């Protein structure tokens with residue numbers, strides 16, 4: 028046979044050989060993952076056991092993380108393999124192991140997709156660098172500063188209330204408002220006040236004039252998808268990797284997608300607002316030194332004073348990244364929780380009546396007055412137990428909070444996991460397990476927090492992982508609790524709320540009702556999408572003046 032004939036034959040069969048090679052590689056990859064991987068014995072969906080990595084990506088695309096993962100745990104028990112190398116766990120004993128202070132489990136590179144050109148508290152992976160950054164930025168989150176932050180929440184709340192009043196006038200005594208949007212505008216404006224030197228003016232305008240909402244939504248979509256897509260994921264395992272930093276190739280789809288989905292308006296508005304705010308604040312501080320005036324006290328005033336571990340001051344870019352990450356971490360989460368708390372209260376007439384009795388008594392006795400102080404709102408014990416129960420049943424972040432098993436390996440809930448294995452817990456799934464909160468976990472029952480003994484309360488507090496747990500626990504927890512404790516009692520005191528009926532002419536609803544546990548039901552006032560955040564869409568509420576406020 029001549030050389031030309033050999034080449035002819037080879038090219039004829041090249042496509043076939045290539046196809047067979049790909050098929051054989053995929054088959055051996057799947058066989059290895061299903062039967063020989065160290066996680067081969069952990070049950071889970073077929074695609075995860077075959078190592079195809081598509082199960083988590085599907086959750087990111089289908090917005091059904093919470094209930095799909097809960098289904099898997101109902102079917103398979105306390106440990107579920109959700110991807111080639113990740114196991115979701117729901118055993119209470121592992122919280123302290125995986126997330127504890129001073130522990131060795133680090134965040135997985137999933138979080139690196141939350142990073143801009145510099146790491147933030149949320150996206151930094153290695154524990155040592157995180158501890159240094161947390162120390163540098165913690166003055167922006169102290170309890171003593173919290174009191175100063177209250178007046179900024181009050182001013183945003185005044186702007187929000189004006190929208191409700193306008194809707195009531197327009198509706199001749201009964202307004203209909205998009206509570207989903209209203210709560211988001213408020214939460215964003217509050218972050219503007221706290222971390223960007225002033226409100227974004229969204230509540231005043233009554234709408235998202237800057238395009239922030241679609242921007243944040245697209246950003247989280249891309250983070251979840253890239254973070255779970257194996258072809259983008261595996262090359263970025265190193266601790267300092269980042270889509271927009273050390274791996275610009277991986278950042279390109281992110282930026283392209285954001286621009287395609289929302290245009291550049293949101294990111295640009297945010298970038299120019301943050302750099303102007305930082306420059307203005309540095310100028311103010313300089314002037315304050317000269318004139319002896321006290322500069323405005325907020326989170327930004329603390330961030331501009333932050334120092335790196337070597338004593339050098341934070342660069343302007345570091346301050347901007349810290350402020351922007353506060354917007355990403357603190358606005359959606361707080362808005363989701365405020366919407367859910369109002370939902371759980373209004374949905375049950377007995378709960379609504381009890382909350383109102385408590386608030387009315389507090390106003391009558393002089394415990395509360397407008398503007399409501401956080402320290403007074405914390406004394407509303409029934410309201411506070413409603414808040415706890417909301418944090419349990421509708422945690423703003425239902426996604427798994429994944430960590431890497433350290434080089435020593437780890438025994439978790441009686442099974443050994445090899446170094447490098449990823450282990451995770453979803454607050455949504457865990458909070459609904461009987462091993463975490465007893466037999467009636469699916470029921471909204473605020474009384475569970477009031478009836479519990481001190482010992483039982485301690486266990487429930489430990490099992491409540493809405494804000495994460497241990498060394499990477501949410502640093503903004505108290506800020507959001509302060510905001511919620513001021514806003515909700517004020518709105519409940521001023522207005523009477525009911526869900527806008529879905530089956531009526533001119534109903535504003537556009538999506539089918541879907542509860543946080545995935546149940547499709549037309550009685551639901553909203554449509555929940557469960558991804559990194561459990562966001563409520565299409566949430567319409569009728570609002571009337573209460574009269575005696």
Ligand code: HEM
Nearest residue numbers: 148149356357360361364423428494495499501502503507
């Ligand atoms: C109800 C409201 C909130 C919820 C449910 C929530 C939830 C969480 C969770 C679950 C984490 C841990 C993520 C993980 O371990 O993977 C976290 C971290 C974080 N949160 Fe929040 N958050 C809320 C409000 C806020 C607010 C208002 C701010 C800022 C003012 C904020 C800033 C942060 C930051 C900076 C981190 C990273 C902390 C670190 O790793 O040191 N959060 N949050």
